Amino acid sequence: MFFKNTYNEFIKIAAKPRSYIGLIALSVLIAVIIFAMKADGSTYISFVTASFEQTLSFSGDIMNGNLIAFIILQMLIVHIPLLVALVTGDLISGEANMGTIRMLASKPISRSQIVLSKFTAGALYTLLLTIWLGFLSLYVARWIFGTGDLMVLTSDGLIIHPESDIEWRYIYGFLTAYLSLLTVSTLSICLSAFAENSIGPIVSTMAIIILFTIIGTMDVTVFDTIKPYLFTTHMAAWRSYFEDPVPWDAINESIRILIYHNVILVAIALFQFNRKDITS
Amino acid sequence: MKQFIVFLFFIQICNLHYAQQSKVLNAYVTKLNSVKDYSVNAKIVAAVPMIKIKEVNAIIYFKQKDKFKIETKGIAVLPKQGFLDLNKFLATPSKYMAIESAGKEISGVQTTMVTVIPIDESTDVILAKLWIDSKRNIIMTSQLTTKSSGMLTTTYAYADQIPFGLPSSLVFEIDVKKFKMPKSVAANIHQTNKSTNNNKDQKGKITVYLTGYKVNKGLSDSIFK
Numbered sequence: 366m367f368f369k370n371t372y373n374e375f376i377k378i379a380a381k382p383r384s385y386i387g388l389i390a391l392s393v394l395i396a397v398i399i400f401a402m403k404a405d406g407s408t409y410i411s412f413v414t415a416s417f418e419q420t421l422s423f424s425g426d427i428m429n430g431n432l433i434a435f436i437i438l439q440m441l442i443v444h445i446p447l448l449v450a451l452v453t454g455d456l457i458s459g460e461a462n463m464g465t466i467r468m469l470a471s472k473p474i475s476r477s478q479i480v481l482s483k484f485t486a487g488a489l490y491t492l493l494l495t496i497w498l499g500f501l502s503l504y505v506a507r508w509i510f511g512t513g514d515l516m517v518l519t520s521d522g523l524i525i526h527p528e529s530d531i532e533w534r535y536i537y538g539f540l541t542a543y544l545s546l547l548t549v550s551t552l553s554i555c556l557s558a559f560a561e562n563s564i565g566p567i568v569s570t571m572a573i574i575i576l577f578t579i580i581g582t583m584d585v586t587v588f589d590t591i592k593p594y595l596f597t598t599h600m601a602a603w604r605s606y607f608e609d610p611v612p613w614d615a616i617n618e619s620i621r622i623l624i625y626h627n628v629i630l631v632a633i634a635l636f637q638f639n640r641k642d643i644t645s
Numbered sequence: 646m647k648q649f650i651v652f653l654f655f656i657q658i659c660n661l662h663y664a665q666q667s668k669v670l671n672a673y674v675t676k677l678n679s680v681k682d683y684s685v686n687a688k689i690v691a692a693v694p695m696i697k698i699k700e701v702n703a704i705i706y707f708k709q710k711d712k713f714k715i716e717t718k719g720i721a722v723l724p725k726q727g728f729l730d731l732n733k734f735l736a737t738p739s740k741y742m743a744i745e746s747a748g749k750e751i752s753g754v755q756t757t758m759v760t761v762i763p764i765d766e767s768t769d770v771i772l773a774k775l776w777i778d779s780k781r782n783i784i785m786t787s788q789l790t791t792k793s794s795g796m797l798t799t800t801y802a803y804a805d806q807i808p809f810g811l812p813s814s815l816v817f818e819i820d821v822k823k824f825k826m827p828k829s830v831a832a833n834i835h836q837t838n839k840s841t842n843n844n845k846d847q848k849g850k851i852t853v854y855l856t857g858y859k860v861n862k863g864l865s866d867s868i869f870k
Contacts, residue, residue, distance in 0.1 A: 418725065420794050420819050420849075421693070424703070425720035514719035522695030525720050530699075609697045
């Protein structure tokens with residue numbers, strides 16, 4: 366029954382026009398970035414390497430598909446949570462808003478399973494979005510720009526990864542990015558369990574992300590103790606796979622904290638939905 | 646009397662012209678010009694602060710007078726004023742004056758120091774100091790100061806291509822104090838660890854190992870396109 370309900374939930378997501386906004390928005394954004402890089406990528410590169418080029422010269426193909434994928438990921442990973450929340454924030458509250466939640470609860474399935482199937486459907490949608498992002502940013506970019514070594518600029522300097530050492534970084538990077546987006550999905554579904562309309566959880570999710578991001582970027586010591594526990598702090602953990610050496614301890618810590626967030630948010634949603642008054 | 650003054654002036658001009666020439670450098674330039682073209686396999690090992698890069702293999706092509714190409718499969722980091730600039734500058738003796746003085750011992754070889762100053766102010770080179778092994782007519786160390794890139798010290802090692810004055814390895818020492826990260830691109834907004842980069846004056850080293858020289862085999866111009 367759980368799998369059937371999950372399938373139904375996914376069908377519901379697929380039937381909503383807003384579910385395609387994310388995919389279309391991603392396609393358009395990536396197309397714009399690829400076009401901009403194709404048209405004037407050398408200016409972008411020279412901006413990045415300007416301070417080095419006074420003393421050094423870089424030979425070889427810097428502007429390749431691997432760099433484009435990295436630029437796309439860096440630019441879009443901040444905005445994709447909105448596209449995720451737009452769909453997942455509606456999963457429970459949308460049913461409450463339309464009044465279909467009573468019919469859903471009358472099925473021979475527990476409330477917990479209803480919530481878990483919605484989380485699973487939300488996770489599948491987020492996975493689809495991440496795969497689409499990966500396909501467009503990595504494979505389409507490589508098809509257009511070709512492949513090559515990856516030049517990554519970090520706050521500590523410039524790292525150039527050989528082409529043969531990149532694929533696994535992207536695989537792990539996308540998996541971790543997926544976990545970050547899954548946390549956003551879980552948060553919005555959790556908030557959705559408290560709301561009776563669609564807009565509230567979507568806006569609240571974005572407000573929380575903005576608030577946490579601002580706290581994370583403020584260089585104030587009073588926030589230092591809470592920063593490591595904010596999920597937004599760990600949303601860019603995917604980037605750590607492109608450091609040398611890879612900070613595995615920090616990545617594992619980020620993954621742990623994101624998983625904790627997911628478990629806690631699912632537990633809160635289960636608790637809230639099980640005690641939710643849907644009969645009156 | 647008037648003729649005597651003119652004669653003295655002529656002698657002075659001759660002396661000045663003589664001072665501007667360096668036999669040691671001229672011998673080196675002659676050797677340099679005997680190389681019409683070459684291709685060589687290169688292994689580039691860069692140890693530059695703030696840059697992490699693994700060693701890169703490349704093929705270097707050169708053809709007189711100033712055709713130069715580095716072919717790499719990946720990205721390679723090299724000094725901006727690297728391979729060609731010094732030789733290109735030295736190739737035209739009329740554009741600089743050279744002063745010889747006692748050099749130092751480098752790798753057990755007593756060298757002659759040649760200070761090269763450009764006559765043309767518009768050139769990028771401000772000063773070049775060369776420590777030349779006058780017996781074999783090869784540069785052991787060079788120090789090139791340019792307007793655009795500051796100072797670059799290069800140490801040369803030689804193997805089987807001494808007759809052509811072509812090195813088997815080059816060690817470039819560069820100044821990296823001016824490297825600054827563009828924060829808008831490099832900054833990780835989620836990073837909680839504060840960067841330890843303090844932009845101190847540091848030296849970077851780029852070593853280029855050169856093997857498998859093919860000298861004067863006649864390179865096609867199409868390679869450089």
